[in-house]
Amino acid sequence: DSGVTQTPKHLITATGQRVTLRCSPRSGDLSVYWYQQSLDQGLQFLIQYYNGEERAKGNILERFSAQQFPDLHSELNLSSLELGDSALYFCASSVGQHSGANVLTFGAGSRLTVL
Amino acid sequence: DAKTTQPTSMDCAEGRAANLPCNHSTISGNEYVYWYRQIHSQGPQYIIHGLKNNETNEMASLIITEDRKSSTLILPHATLRDTAVYYCIVRPYNNNDMRFGAGTRLTVKP
Numbered sequence: 616d617s618g619v620t621q622t623p624k625h626l627i628t629a630t631g632q633r634v635t636l637r638c639s640p641r642s643g644d645l646s647v648y649w650y651q652q653s654l655d656q657g658l659q660f661l662i663q664y665y666n667g668e669e670r671a672k673g674n675i676l677e678r679f680s681a682q683q684f685p686d687l688h689s690e691l692n693l694s695s696l697e698l699g700d701s702a703l704y705f706c707a708s709s710v711g712q713h714s715g716a717n718v719l720t721f722g723a724g725s726r727l728t729v730l
Numbered sequence: 731d732a733k734t735t736q737p738t739s740m741d742c743a744e745g746r747a748a749n750l751p752c753n754h755s756t757i758s759g760n761e762y763v764y765w766y767r768q769i770h771s772q773g774p775q776y777i778i779h780g781l782k783n784n785e786t787n788e789m790a791s792l793i794i795t796e797d798r799k800s801s802t803l804i805l806p807h808a809t810l811r812d813t814a815v816y817y818c819i820v821r822p823y824n825n826n827d828m829r830f831g832a833g834t835r836l837t838v839k840p
């Protein structure tokens with residue numbers, strides 16, 4: 616158990632639907648990072664939050680959005696789902712805002728299947 | 731950002747040292763070398779990082795060449811549980827987006 620909790624572990628939904636993935640960071644960590652891993656794309660950085668504020672944005676689609684709440688948990692919202700959104704979604708957390716200066720601790724991931 | 735080049739796959743015998751190379755010939759002075767690994771479909775796991783000096787921790791050793799254009803991750807006594815994809819990443823220390831490439835798939839064989 617890494618201390619980073621992601622729910623749900625598995626999710627099956629249909630095209631056009633909307634889902635929310637949740638991440639609780641390790642106790643004491645202020646940064647949350649979201650990554651997408653599909654078979655043909657590898658591990659792609661989506662977005663990072665530090666203490667409630669967006670700090671870095673990667674290859675995140677406009678149909679996707681995220682936020683970090685005052686209790687530091689984060690949610691990744693995926694809307695108008697397409698077949699290609701099927702992937703493992705990982706959340707990571709770190710103490711500080713710089714992923715280089717701080718070790719990233721990853722959760723077990725949420726596996727999304729879009730049918 | 732510096733690009734890294736890693737072999738697609740490698741094999742290692744159980745109990746032997748696994749030496750995973752990484753080329754980063756365009757590395758800048760403020761960029762560190764990071765290694766993470768991902769065991770099948772699990773979340774990536776941090777291994778080690780360094781700037782210019784060799785580093786060692788309980789998991790591995792990191793050897794960085796003097797010109798910093800390449801590095802080697804050493805797992806001193808590989809076990810079957812070390813079978814994973816190993817990612818070499820070069821990023822500035824104060825970056826906010828750790829980005830993963832394709833990595834090296836290491837298979838430890840009995």
